[in-house]
Amino acid sequence: xxxxxxxxxxxxxxxxxxxxxxxxxxxxxxxxxxxxxxxxxxxxxxxxxxxxxxxxxxxxxxxxxxxxxxxxxxxxxxxxxxxxxxxxxxxxxxxxxxxxxxxxxxxxxxxxxxxxxxxxxxxxxxxxxxxxx
Amino acid sequence: xxxxxxxxxxxxxxxxxxxxxxxxxxxxxxxxxxxxxxxxxxxxxxxxxxxxxxxxxxxxxxxxxxxxxxxxxxxxxxxxxxxxxxxxxxxxxxxxxxxxxxxxxxxxxxxxxxxxxxxxxxxxxxxxxxxxxxxxxxxxxxxxxxxxxxxxxxxxxxxxxxxxxxxxxxxxxxxxxxxxxxxxxxxxxxxxxxxxxxxxxxxxxxxx
Ligand SMILES: [Zn+2]
Numbered sequence: 001x002x003x004x005x006x007x008x009x010x011x012x013x014x015x016x017x018x019x020x021x022x023x024x025x026x027x028x029x030x031x032x033x034x035x036x037x038x039x040x041x042x043x044x045x046x047x048x049x050x051x052x053x054x055x056x057x058x059x060x061x062x063x064x065x066x067x068x069x070x071x072x073x074x075x076x077x078x079x080x081x082x083x084x085x086x087x088x089x090x091x092x093x094x095x096x097x098x099x100x101x102x103x104x105x106x107x108x109x110x111x112x113x114x115x116x117x118x119x120x121x122x123x124x125x126x127x128x129x130x131x132x133x
Numbered sequence: 134x135x136x137x138x139x140x141x142x143x144x145x146x147x148x149x150x151x152x153x154x155x156x157x158x159x160x161x162x163x164x165x166x167x168x169x170x171x172x173x174x175x176x177x178x179x180x181x182x183x184x185x186x187x188x189x190x191x192x193x194x195x196x197x198x199x200x201x202x203x204x205x206x207x208x209x210x211x212x213x214x215x216x217x218x219x220x221x222x223x224x225x226x227x228x229x230x231x232x233x234x235x236x237x238x239x240x241x242x243x244x245x246x247x248x249x250x251x252x253x254x255x256x257x258x259x260x261x262x263x264x265x266x267x268x269x270x271x272x273x274x275x276x277x278x279x280x281x282x283x284x285x286x287x288x289x290x291x292x293x294x295x296x297x298x299x300x301x302x303x304x305x306x307x308x309x310x311x312x313x314x315x316x317x318x319x320x321x322x323x324x325x326x327x328x329x330x331x332x333x334x335x336x337x338x339x340x341x
Contacts, residue, residue, distance in 0.1 A: 013276075
């Protein structure tokens with residue numbers, strides 16, 4: 001299943017999209033979500049937070065309807081022990097909320113990546129493959 | 134024995150039957166586990182859970198080991214039958230149907246590290262007219278380099294067909310910015326010999 005966290009790192013790989021700001025983040029349509037329990041590791045969440053693009057996370061969670069527990073601003077100087085409660089809430093959003101099916105749509109080229117059985121089909125058509133990355 | 138990558142493209146070769154056979158074969162499982170642990174070892178990760186990429190994850194025999202080690206991971210594979218087997222085995226990683234020769238679809242600096250077990254020799258095959266090996270290898274290494282954090286490593290165990298093939302792969306990886314080199318385990322045994330391409334994506338950012 002695709003985790004909300006992963007979608008924050010996913011990009012459209014089609015020709016011309018890697019350099020376009022409109023291509024990121026991919027937009028969800030008709031997403032069906034599940035909650036999948038995962039071991040909570042506050043150190044992992046604290047380590048990954050600096051890499052998360054916050055505005056994109058807010059866009060994604062708004063589209064999925066689960067933005068309630070996401071702070072409007074990215075938390076800074078996070079301490080895995082002191083901030084455990086906040087990290088637990090983020091753990092639920094980022095790792096345990098997963099997409100079973102739906103569509104991921106590129107805002108630049110319009111490519112629709114279908115998600116089936118939790119697996120996005122990222123295959124490109126021949127004319128979409130970048131000639132050079 | 135002929136090499137599987139000479140028989141058919143991976144998404145055709147690993148059909149439902151082959152995917153099941155491959156995953157249930159205990160010899161495959163133990164070799165795969167050994168190579169995965171060696172690759173993780175060569176990644177030299179810090180002592181905390183990392184965000185990793187498994188390139189050509191197949192049925193996720195390696196992914197299960199990454200999960201056991203406490204890592205969060207994403208797997209890419211072009212063979213739907215292999216991913217189907219992974220689904221049935223309830224793996225924790227995120228799976229993507231993707232042709233790695235078209236590039237790694239993640240933004241810059243995403244992963245702490247990447248592993249790849251018995252996969253990249255497939256990139257050297259020109260099974261379709263559009264699949265020129267040099268072009269695909271270049272796109273693969275360029276986008277892999279970008280998707281790693283600076284100083285992050287990619288360890289790719291592979292079965293080179295010839296010295297020329299190894300040289301071509303290393304030359305393209307270097308052109309794309311990677312440092313590193315080739316580690317050969319059991320070099321004296323033709324049967325047990327294993328090749329690990331150990332790549333480093335630039336220098337780590339200076340601590341703030
Ligand atoms: Zn696009």
